[in-house]
Amino acid sequence: MPFGDSITFGLLAPDYATDKEGGYRAEIGTNDAGQSLTAQQMADNLGKLIDKVISTAPNALLVVGLIPPLSTQTAKVNSYNALIPPLVQTRAAQGKHILSVDHKLTAADMTGDNVHPNAGGYTKLGDSWYEVIKGYLRTGT
Numbered sequence: 001m002p003f004g005d006s007i008t009f010g011l012l013a014p015d016y017a018t019d020k021e022g023g024y025r026a027e028i029g030t031n032d033a034g035q036s037l038t039a040q041q042m043a044d045n046l047g048k049l050i051d052k053v054i055s056t057a058p059n060a061l062l063v064v065g066l067i068p069p070l071s072t073q074t075a076k077v078n079s080y081n082a083l084i085p086p087l088v089q090t091r092a093a094q095g096k097h098i099l100s101v102d103h104k105l106t107a108a109d110m111t112g113d114n115v116h117p118n119a120g121g122y123t124k125l126g127d128s129w130y131e132v133i134k135g136y137l138r139t140g141t
Helices: 007-012 039-056 074-093 119-136
Strands: 023-026 061-065 098-101
Touching: 023 039, 039 061, 039 074, 061 074, 061 119, 074 098, 098 119
Parallel strands: 023 061, 061 098
Antiparallel strands: none
């Protein structure tokens, strides 16, 4: 599901959830970390975006990923990432179809721009997304 480049973009986007039963993954906030927002403001905005997706597609599975390390915003990213699991857990406790995933990316998994994963980082991303959702995938038909 494309949320755009930031949490703010996702909040302003029209009703983009056309698959009301499928699954969505969101790893969002990297671009917001470079803005003047605090980690708490980023998490508050993420919570609003999560609620928008859940209200639009209440039967879909939403998986929210922690964002990768950013060498220029380490403290903010660490604080923001620490706020994501409680956001997800609160909604899961309310019966919402939502999970979080920590990809456990390190600086060694990033490209020279310190924003995007390198090939090894993308492998870690794919493996961690799969581990979280594999129990929800349909097999055979």
